[in-house]
Each structure stands twice: as structure tokens, then as C-alpha cells.
Amino acid sequence: MVLASFASSSDLFSHLWQTVLPDYIANTLILGVSVVCLSLVFGTLSAAFIVHTNVKGKGFLRWLLLLPLAMPAYLVAYLYTDLLDYAGPVQRTLRGWFDWQSPNDYWFFDIRTLPGASLVISLVLFPYVYMLARTAFEQQDQNLLRAGRLLGLSAKQSFFKVALPLARPAIAISASLVLMETLADFATVNYFAVNTLTTAIYDTWLGYGDLATANALASLLMLIILFAVVAEQRARAGQRHQSNRPNQHIEIIKLSFVQQVFISGFCWVLVLVGFLLPFTLLVIMAIEYSDMSQLMKLVEPSKNSIEVSFYAATIATCLALLFGLYRRLSNDKWRMFPLILSGFGYAVPGTVLAMALLATFGPLDHFINDVAVYFQLIEPGLVLSGTIFAIVFAFVVRFAAIANGTISSGIEQIPRSLDFAPASLGVGLGEMLKKVHLPILRPSILVAWLLVFIESMKELPAVLLLRPFNFETLSIQIYQLISDEMLEQGALSAILIVLLGLVPIIWLNRSKEST
């Protein structure tokens, strides 16, 4: 891809550069920075409140804050633009109350703008930060915090000076996930009428039919992400934190009444806007527009969605485990390589990734068929690019970063001393992994599996392009109806995606509770 991109210094690129590209790049950067910042604020603060304070309703909030993950971003985007733009019920009601006639009579924030898009995308993505930050806070060595307090730091100071820096690797990983997801997104920003680099990639490839320039732009996008990730890693080079002290006593800050109101308010607003409100809207739509006969039609798509997501989650988790342990236990100079390389798929827009896979598997399929013909066997057809193999592969490539991130941060928490302990006891590598590392990693493995599963359930562009005949998934059904402003009739599929995503989230939370 990179090679092809540098080979082309095309006219089209200069045309784009002179017209829309600077705006697109500016939009991309602003969107990326603001979504990451907002998600960090939402995710880190809520995680800190849940772990370190006695905020009311903590038992519920702990897992309620994860729920926005189950909402596909494109769906939330659709619901909010529908709700808040000029024609939506909110502004309509206001106009009714105050007898305003036209947009000139009053001011209302425009949802279809860059800030609107940033806010809504952050609302669905912040749980990544929340989840990894919460785990980090909970597993930190509380003695360090106590030491800080003894040295005269206030509770607030000890959070910012001790707990937050200790959690930085985990938070950084989650921030890079949020950044990649944001920049690879197309459908969501499209509803907000915001044009980004991804828009340019689609335009050049599908509009102008210029694959080389599209590749150049995709490389530019990856470069931005690479730059951000490297910069972050540089900034904390040399730091090493290892602390895994489960079941320890965590100091809880008692909140005053006013603090209680503000802090629980903050958490509940996140849950409300990120999940409860959009979900309620879906339920209302489903009640108004759907009937039971539609439910039967969803059985097959649900099965398909679950099937491909299951495979993808299992494979991605195994690979992440393999790469992560390899990096930790090997002395190889290139031990980082598989992990980093496999993580970049998340930054590639789904359609672009699908194309890249077709370009790879297409020739491979042709080769297989040629071999079959040579041996006078039946031609197997497009066994790689024309079956669910391609979809599962695409999901694994795209969501490997999530599994890698989760499992790496789990591995980082294992004290180095444990790598050597079994060897000194004369136990082999396999035995050591089975008895020591894997049991400690169990929570991370679960989280990784479930996150990839949920993301795969929601994924749209790759599955749209790579699926075989008569292969419908829930996300495809929703997409078909949304694109004609008829989400009402797809509300049931939407609810099903959310519910199927909720089951693992709740399960995830319970299993974390029990470990």
C-alpha cells in the first residue's frame, strides 16, 4: 500500500490538495484530538470516581458505564442527529412552546457539526478508557497511594500524582484505540455531514477510481496515528510499572453531599446520554413500527452475526495472547514486531480493509483453482475471498488492536519475577504458562474476547462488501433501512445488536467481580 502510494504523485492528489484536502485534514485532526480528549475526561474521571469514592449507586454504575459500548456508533449518530437537528422532536417542541417560526427566530446548537460529531462519538467510545482505567486503578499497588498520603498529599493530589501516572500505560492504550476507531470511521461522521480524510479516501477510490491516490491518503491517515502512538510511547519511555495486587484494600474517599450530587450526576449523565436515551428511542420505535413477524426474520441474521463474531473473537484473542507472550518472554530483537504490526488494522476504514483483503485473497483463490485444475479436481471456487473466511479474517485484522491492547496491559501487570520463578523450580515453559501466566491473565483474556465479539457484531463496511450470497447480518439490515431514513422499521434489529452486545458486557462484569 505504501509502495503504491509513493509511486503516484498524481494530478488528482494536487487537485484535492488545492481544493478540499486541507479542510479534510484539519477536520480529521480536530475530530481525533477532541474525541480522544473528551473520552479521556469521561473515561478516566468516571473510573476514578467508581474506584476511589463512595459515589451513590456505585454497584450499578460500575457496569452501567460499560453499556455505551454495545451501541454501534453509526446508530447513535443517526438517533442523535434525528433527535436534535432542526426537524427533530426537540427543536420541534421548543418551536411549539415558544411559537418560533423559522431558524432565524432562535439559536440552537447545530448537531451536524464537528463539535456535535466529536461529542457523540466520545459518548460511545469513552467506555474503552473507562474500562482499562478502572482495571488499572483497581490493580494498582495501593501502598504507593498510601505512601503518597503519608507524605502529605491530599486525596486529590495523590490521585493526580500517583494513581494517574501509574495507570498511564493502560489509559494510553485505550486512547490509541479510541483514536484509531475515530479516524477509521466513515458512516458516523457522514451523518454529521463532517468530511474527513476518510471521505477523501472514499472519493478518490470510488468516485475518481484512483486506487493509488486512495492508498496514499490511507497511508497518510496511518502516519497520523503512528505519530500519535510513538509520541506517547516516547513520552513514557523508561517508565516501568508492574503491580498486581488483587483483593487489596482500596482507600475510599467519602464525598460531601454537594460532591455526591455532582459526581453521581456526572456518571449518570454519561450512562443516560451514552446508552439509556438512545436505547429508549429504539424501543419506542420498535413498539410503534414493528410486529412479531419481523422478529422471525431476524433469527438467521442474528445467527450469522454471532457466528462470525464468535470466530473472530476467538482467533483475535489467541493471536493477541501468542504475540503478547512472545514479546514478553522472547529475547528476539523483533519481539515487538508482530504485536505492533497486527494492531494497525484498527486504523484502516472497513471498506479499504475489505478491498485490501480482496486484493490479497483474490489471486490466492485463483492459484488454488489453478492447482485444482492441474490435478483434475473440481474447481473449488472462491474459497477464501467468497466465504465467511474473508469476513472473519477482516474482523481479526481490524480488531486485533483491541485484543492486543487488552492482553498486553494484562501482561504488563504480571510481575517480571514470575517469569523466572517457575524456571528456578525446574518447570518447563508450557507448564509455567499454564500454571502461572494464563490464570493471572484470565480476566484480560475474557475482556479481549468480549470486546472483539462486540465490535464484530457492530461492524458494517467490511461485512457488507465481503459477504457471500444470501448472508445477512443484523448490522447490514440496519444499514439498509437507515440509508433510506427508515430506521423505525429496523429498530428491532438494532435492539437485538445492542442486547446481544449487552449479554457479554454483563457477563464480563460479573466474571470480573468474581475474580
Add this chain to the structure above:
Amino acid sequence: MQKIPFIQKKILLIFASLSIISSTLAQASEEVNVYSYRQAFLVEPLFDKFTEETGIKVNVIFAKKGMAERLAREGKHSPADILLTTDISRLIELHDRDLLQTYSSKTLLDAIPSQYRSKDNTWYALTTRVRNIYSAKRLGVINVNYEDLADSKYKGKICTRSGKHAYNIALVASMIATHGKAETLVWLEKFKANLARKPQGSDRGQVQAIHQKLCDISLGNSYYFGKMLADEKQKVWADGVYINFPNQSNRGAHVNISGMAMAKYAPNSESAKILMEFLVSKDAQKLYAETNMEYPVRTDVMPSALVASWGTFKADSLPLETIAKYRKEALKLIDQAKFDL
């Protein structure tokens, strides 16, 4: 007994599993595979009827982005037989990339007027659709041309979907064909200056905006009017607007087509031929026109009563190939005018 070496065992295993997969791929022979740019549920009633009449099963994949690319990558092993598109440019693109094969028969040639099929018999139109201008009823009956969208009297009163949507690109291409590039760019810039809001949403969303008095005029394809009238939520939007056929006193309204073509390596070409003939039959054209509110390409099949009630109109006689030819130029001008920004 000689033991099979491990590696050979593996190869055997791979081929065994491949043959299992392939047997599920190439099921019965009485099938036809369709790649559709058009949403599956819009064409399903038609395919159901086809299966009922012929016993041939229809398999469909719907996708817009990258379908041509997929077809090209699959090459001679592609399972696709028939391609359905919703825009002339896609058909021409498939044609230019040598992904189609020729097929003609008396039935096809008799049914479809010559301006609605390719000269080399690779693609055929199935329906036509007009790029209409919708106007709020509160404006009264107006007489409007595409050129008027740049008229400053409509300042802040026009809504449209993205300029880069295929339907708008085709319209801009027809403007280039009529007025030339320079004049079209000026038109685009003035048109943009008249917009009530940034281009966004779908054609239906613009009519909704008119209903909400956000703007008075919008661009939209003809069939959406019928579709909205049939939808319980959207009916009120459509009730608030007139559907106008632009440029009736001069070159006529811009028309685009939905069409079909046979894939170059169609594995079920016999079934594909039967499907093509079926799609231009009187019954199918009638059904297609009724369900999708489009204009049948056959002159001897009437549009649905509702569509007919919008009146007859004069269509721009610009050849479809010309519209496709100016597509890239149109896209460039839209970028240049920063229409979507």
C-alpha cells in the same frame, strides 16, 4: 502399510475441507447470482415472482461501495451472473473495466428503446428516474429550471444531499454537457451560496426539512415522492411539497436509469439470460414500476397510477454515455466549489 508423511496429510486435509466448502458453494444448477447496487428488499418481490415462474433460485448480494472492485478481483472465478445498478455511471464503469459480456435477443431489443441500452449490447436500462426539484406548497406553483438553483432569489432556501452522491454527480455532469465547465462551476458556487444548510442526509431528509420550513426547495429523485407518500411517518413531509419536472420549456428534465448487465464470467449464463428477459417482460416491468415508483423503460407499460398522476414530462435527450463521460469532471468541479464543506 506405508505411513502418510505429516505434511502430505495436511495438504490432503486442506483439499478435503476445500471440497466440502466448494460443494456448498456450487449447489443446484438452477440458480442465478445477482450483485446488486440496489437494496435487496426493493428487488425481492420481483425475484420471488421469477422463482415462482421459472423455478430458478435467485441469490443476491447488495452493496454499493466497492462492488465493481470485488467483481474485478474475483475475475474468472466470480460467482456473479447479473449486475443491477442504480446509476448510469456504474454501468459504464463496469463496461469500461471489461467486466461485462454482450447478450442480446429480440425480446430485449424490442422492449428497450435504443437510447436506454448500450450500443454493444452489454447493458440495458430497466427503469428511468427523474432528478426532480421539490418545492414547498407554500411557494405556490412554480416553474423551475436547474439553472434557477443558482438564482439569488432562493438565497438560504435550498436543501440538498451531498453533492458527491451519484445522483447529484450525474446532474452536474449533464450541466457540464449543456453549459460547459466554466459556467457549471459558477452555477455550483452560486447554488452552494443559496443552501440553507450544509449538504447532508438523503433525498427524503430534504423534503422533511422543507416540511419543517428549514428550506423551500430541494433536489430529489422522482420515486422518493411515491415512497414517502406510502410511509406512515413520511407522508406528511411529502404532502407539503409539489414535485416539479425542471426545464420543461427547454432541454427537459435530467433522467438517470437503473439497469442490468451480465457479468463477463457469469457461471450460470443460461439462467442469467432467462432473468434478463424476465426483467424486461411486461409483467415484471409493471411490478418493478409499481413497487419502486419508477418509470418503466418499456413504452408500452404504464407507470403506477400514482406516478402517472404527477403528469407527463419532457426528458433531456442527452445520451447517457455523455453523462457518464463527464462524471469525473463533475466530481472535480464539486470539490472545487467546496460544495459539501
